[in-house]
Amino acid sequence: MSSIFVKQTGPPSPPLEKATVSVHALSGGHFTLPEYQFVHPVSQEARKHVPSLAFLIQHHNTSNGKTTRIVFDLGLRRDIKRYSAPIQKHVTTRQPMTTDPDVVKSLAKGGLTPDDIDYVVYSHVHWDHIGEPRDFPKSTFIVGHGALALLDGSSASLRGGHSFFEHDLLPEQRTVELSDPTASQSKMNYAKSQGQWGGVNFERLWQPNGALPETLDVFDDGSLFIVNAPGHLPGHINILARTAEEHQLYLAGDACHDRRLLTGEKAIGEWHDAEGHVCCIHADRKQAEETIARIRRLEQDGVEIIFAHDVEWENVPANKARFFGAEGGSNFRLSRAALQHHTNMSLSDEQQKLKAQFDSELGADAFDEPWSRLLKHSPEMFAASLRLTSVPKKKGHLAPKIQSLILLSVAAASTHLHVPNIHRYTKQALQNGASKAEIVEVLCLTSTLGIHACNIGVPILFEVLREEGKELPTGMDGMSKEQWAFKEDFEKKRGYWHAFWEDFLRLSPEFFGAYVEFSSVPWTNEGGKGVLEPKVKELIYCAFDAAATHLYKPGLKLHMKNVLGYGGTAEEIMETLELATLLSISTMDVGLSVLDQELKSAGQA
Template structure:
């Protein structure tokens, strides 16, 4: 009697949390209604180390770089905005957090940025050999070709990323994938850079390694080029890294709405932490469905970049690098 065929192993990734500074959020700029218009809360700016292994090759990805360790190295406009987010801490930064587990920036193959706001970009110049992946529209924000007027948080830095090692994903319209860069070919990384396809309830995803372990998710609303990651960490377990899709879990639960406010220097200007409030609401609705198990994936663990409660639990469970998986 022939032996049964072996069951193919399910491809997975492992995720470790990286401490990458903290900042203080005035609640009235993020949720409405608020009981106290002066309420403020300290939150982390989380980054994540992702390991993917295939054919004895390990690929290390860092998702977001958190807050820059030298706050004075930000542009003058961003430094002015920082005054509204005090207290801000910048240590340990991503480099120090990686070093706590014996990793150096040269060990990181790919850096993916959920978006290019100041509290997610860290110090890219630390990573002299890494490839950078950003969402469509990010490079126009950095170059100044796209300008936003939705609040003092929307300032960006020219020359932030090394363009010879940066890949911008295609837009979500149907089309061909981007050409694989020479840098990727030289490193031997087998990754997919488009086009976008629906997966589960998510309309636009890229199966990055082509094995179902890591999906880049287009998550529009917060900023042009905002991307999230859907990570399969076990046969039946997914973790969704939501970046800045929301800043307060009351938005995910439906208890609060996304806030709007009038600019103090330009009262005619209505501001919002999200560049497109309606798209942000639609993205939150899709994430809520994942978290509640309303899709074929079952309940998905959702982690936003500034979730202080999740971060406390993760620390207690030793989920920070180099702790347990």
């Protein structure tokens, strides 16, 4: 068998942000399971029609532009007559069954062919996961340690009609068996285990990762791990993928066949074969239970879990868009509906009540990953933050769209630049009816914050010059025609004048003139007035001037006066200050995300 190794060409360059992969589900057919062979207690007559899910994983290496495509499992074989005779006999017990669409058709739906797939990684080599390897003539096949012994018949015998294997399943020259994750890692060649950052290397060292004792970092960037998941079958492996900054996805293969095993409602099932022998769907029940316990812990920590025959996951309407090529499809960043479904599965009664209150007061669409994390770590702070956030929304002196735009200005201000909230409030503004032009105008208005370096610095400079006996004239006396022209241009475009601009204009008329043009864009574009009414523009100035990251008193007072001059009210100004105060919750957003990362690094996740 061949091995995969990318030669180290230089020191790795760590990413500025967490590396991610995209993951899309692929349909690999459906078949029927007798529940008693998988869970206990359950009726002997109970049967469940389940999917055989596969997944397309794509990794983009930012250093060289290469995209690596991996398919995890291949589902059912399109033509069941191409299974070996013992497997065909077993298939008769799994009817009804459908094999269309298979993985090849599922890839085609999104515009890919098997030739586009670099690697096929098998969770294990049971018949309902192996698909049709000959459909992938250019791919390298990756299997867990012990899988090849099953295929060549040298492994210990396993009971049950599902445990038949095809010795000629995989092409020898394009197959890699992973190293033994339980062997002494110190005996491995360390240099061989290294690879270029973002490059594929299936011979890296197995390393612990939080609650998972043996994982292999495929790209050496934390985006994709192969996880040793013993118990079900020799060579059984899972996938842990980071699909967004704050979202991880665990593909559990056949570590678990029924979600009730994760919740503890059911135990692993056993049955007797025709000869009276006790059979279990797992080769080693004890190890399987330990693997399930680790997966349960991951789910409690917020990792999304999907197993190969996860019919409950498939039946969530929001997950239809997470299949490759689906209309409106997306990577496995949690959609709102999917996030709610995933969150509700692991909440206590108290947390469920708080979540329901959140949905009632702010709307289910507002519940995102930072809110979910806060609810998990501190229900008390979640409740307090919800109450604080709800006040301006309930009072409603400002329309929801205007509230969203004000929140966006605070998040996007150069003194804060909280990217998660920029995303959050941009999306919220669009949902509340804001146009692209209105959002751009908010960003233009907020970009003027930097001028306060001059508003603060110039008066201090004049004070220092006076103390040093180098006092300059103040006011507009003695100004040139050009300087007077700049003042008139400012008044015309901005609609006001303040004495603190005069010293600035005296010292640097060139920069002042440039600033007039810079700051006037949102007041003069779109037909000469901008798209937001003047009162709203002034409220946005108030918001970022008042925010805790800026606290610019002179500007705040000026723009409050301007709001009133444009017909605004004290209630509207107060509501703007309340919205600016919500910046405080960003501490929890960022801090709890870091806490999760450090707990994981310390093995306490």
